[in-house]
Amino acid sequence: MxxxxxxxxxxxxxxxxxxxxxxxxxxxxxxxxxxxxxxxxxxxxxxxxxxxxxxxxxxxxxxxxxxxxxxxxxxxxxxxxxxxxxxxxxxxxxxxxxxxxxxxxxxxxxxxxNKGKNFLKSHGQSIPSFIMKQGLNHSFYECDHHLWRLGGRKLPWGIAIGESRWGGGGDGEK
Structure with missing residues (x-):
């Protein structure tokens, strides 16, 4: 906990x-x-x-x-x-x-x-909506007990979220 x-x-x-x-x-x-x-x-x-x-x-x-x-x-x-x-x-x-x-x-x-399996779940939203809501398309920096949003970023190529592979800014499925 x-x-x-x-x-x-x-x-x-x-x-x-x-x-x-x-x-x-x-x-x-x-x-x-x-x-x-x-x-x-x-x-x-x-x-x-x-x-x-x-x-x-x-x-x-x-x-x-x-x-x-x-x-x-x-x-x-x-x-x-x-x-x-x-x-x-x-x-x-x-x-x-x-x-x-x-x-x-x-x-x-x-x-x-289901012994031996891992389980992760998103919020059940569409993948682009999930990426936006979680802030995966932004850079953050943690300092002085605050999380600061620095600006936009492109997601690295090849990140698998759900059934799709996203990268290069989340413009679409790859």
């Missing part, structure tokens, strides 16, 4: 909804708004003593949604996850604003049936 520290009660509510003794829960709490994140960190840290399948990352990073810091944090946490003596098949990235819409048993059954 990647938590920004805004709502401790919501994070605990989510954990209660998805908790299962057969699963593992690795949690990263941002470090930007120190007092909020520190309160959440201290509160959730106590879960480690109660549940052997819950672990908080001791390494904390300030992240911005869509920024390079978020990717950096995810890669660092996955590296940390690999050092644990846990036997797992999938990594599901959740934030405290995520809530399950179906029973967790259905997710477990689905993943068991």
């Amino acid at each position: 990647t938590l920004n520290g805004r709502d401790t009660r919501q994070a605990i509510r989510l954990l209660k909804m998805i908790y299962n003794t057969n699963n593992y829960y690795f949690i990263h709490i941002d470090s930007v708004r120190k007092w909020r994140q520190d309160h959440m960190y201290r509160t959730l840290l106590s879960l480690e003593a109660q549940f052997p399948n819950v672990r908080l990352s001791r390494w904390r990073r300030a992240t911005i949604w869509g920024g390079a810091s978020l990717l950096d944090m995810l890669l660092h946490c996955m590296t940390e996850l690999l050092t644990l003596d846990w036997q797992w098949d999938y990594v599901l990235n959740l934030s405290e604003s995520d809530m399950p819409v179906k029973r967790m048993e259905r997710l477990t059954e689905f993943l068991t049936r």
Whole structure:
């Protein structure tokens, strides 16, 4: 779980909804708004003593949604996850604003049936609309806890999104 520290009660509510003794829960709490994140960190840290399948990352990073810091944090946490003596098949990235819409048993059954596969989903929009909405046609720079849009850019040739291959600015299918 990647938590920004805004709502401790919501994070605990989510954990209660998805908790299962057969699963593992690795949690990263941002470090930007120190007092909020520190309160959440201290509160959730106590879960480690109660549940052997819950672990908080001791390494904390300030992240911005869509920024390079978020990717950096995810890669660092996955590296940390690999050092644990846990036997797992999938990594599901959740934030405290995520809530399950179906029973967790259905997710477990689905993943068991599809062991060894990866799943990524866009917003169900057309590919050009998805590219525009996600800002893939712009350059960004992360600085001072802000994500700055620098200007337009052309997508590199050969990037596969969905069933199509896009490149050269997203002008059409290649």
